Amino acid sequence: MQKTSNNPDCVFIRDNLFSYQEKKLSGEKNQKFEDHLKTCKRCRELVLNFHSVSASIVARRADEPNPFIQTRTIQKIESELERGNRLYFAFPKRILQPLMLTTIILTAVVIGLAIGKQVDSEFSMNLSRQNDIQFMKSDLYITDFTDEDNAFFDNH
Amino acid sequence: MMEQALIDGLINQNKEAILYLVNNHQKNIIKTAYYFVSNMQDAEDLSQDVLLEILRSIGHYKKDSSLNTWIYRITVNKSLDHLRKQKRRNIFQTLGSFFINDTQGKIKSNNEPSMTDSTNDDREKRKILDTAVNSLPQNQRIAFILSKYDDLAYKEISEIMNLSLSSVESLIHRAKKNLQNKLANYFSEYAKDIK
Numbered sequence: 001m002q003k004t005s006n007n008p009d010c011v012f013i014r015d016n017l018f019s020y021q022e023k024k025l026s027g028e029k030n031q032k033f034e035d036h037l038k039t040c041k042r043c044r045e046l047v048l049n050f051h052s053v054s055a056s057i058v059a060r061r062a063d064e065p066n067p068f069i070q071t072r073t074i075q076k077i078e079s080e081l082e083r084g085n086r087l088y089f090a091f092p093k094r095i096l097q098p099l100m101l102t103t104i105i106l107t108a109v110v111i112g113l114a115i116g117k118q119v120d121s122e123f124s125m126n127l128s129r130q131n132d133i134q135f136m137k138s139d140l141y142i143t144d145f146t147d148e149d150n151a152f153f154d155n156h
Numbered sequence: 157m158m159e160q161a162l163i164d165g166l167i168n169q170n171k172e173a174i175l176y177l178v179n180n181h182q183k184n185i186i187k188t189a190y191y192f193v194s195n196m197q198d199a200e201d202l203s204q205d206v207l208l209e210i211l212r213s214i215g216h217y218k219k220d221s222s223l224n225t226w227i228y229r230i231t232v233n234k235s236l237d238h239l240r241k242q243k244r245r246n247i248f249q250t251l252g253s254f255f256i257n258d259t260q261g262k263i264k265s266n267n268e269p270s271m272t273d274s275t276n277d278d279r280e281k282r283k284i285l286d287t288a289v290n291s292l293p294q295n296q297r298i299a300f301i302l303s304k305y306d307d308l309a310y311k312e313i314s315e316i317m318n319l320s321l322s323s324v325e326s327l328i329h330r331a332k333k334n335l336q337n338k339l340a341n342y343f344s345e346y347a348k349d350i351k
Contacts, residue, residue: 014340018332042344049343050336056281057304065186069200070178076204077174077211 009036013043166214191305192235228316288338296331
């Protein structure tokens, strides 16, 4: 049996399905096309199937929309116009959404930085106080601290 | 109504101009959107979005192309946006149903053709063609749909797509070639299956 994909004549049929259907093949090519169809059952089936599927393009053109769609559309447009004439000034969603998201993220970052800075300054203040005490202790050559000494440093 | 008078009327939100726009253009908008999204209800909703977009943007309309061409461009863009959103929605629904294990929550395919006057056989044929057309690269798909479904001349398509005439010819040629191969493969597989 002939295989549609390998035989050069079958390839010729496959490559010219639209041209044959649209009657755009030259006389010689048209003859070649039809001669092959007489001998190849698979190509005959392919052409029939192709014709029936591509006929659905024409069938689709015949589908009609809802007859009341125009009335509904006019009502919709009027209601949009009545709503404060927003049509001209409506801010596009695709701009508004990223803008909102960026603002939220930036606000969160600024708040985070402010909180972080505050905590950092408190921590560094505590740290410098600890350093001062250590320095005083070492400067006075005190190696052993009594509870009384510790209380003194804590109070000052 | 003359095109300039219509444009001025739309800029001023004149009721007569809006009525003219809806009565004379909406049907074409629906048809074009329908050829892209394959669902009449979605196409009708899209046509309303397109008309509202026209009213919003008419002030920015540059007269480098006809109003009709501009309307086609908006319709094609809105239809492609719709398909992209639909694809995203389907992915999320698939993931959702996978995690929730919702056996009843089958994803509604919005690519189902309109049920009006269509037999099962017709629906099947439309589905085969839709699958093949939707698998084409975007520019080939737009050019093919505008040419074969909307029956527009290559020159009009080139203006809508902002491409040269030869580019459009080449896109349609490649689209047809791809479709021929896809459909031939489909039918040869189909023939194997039914044997």
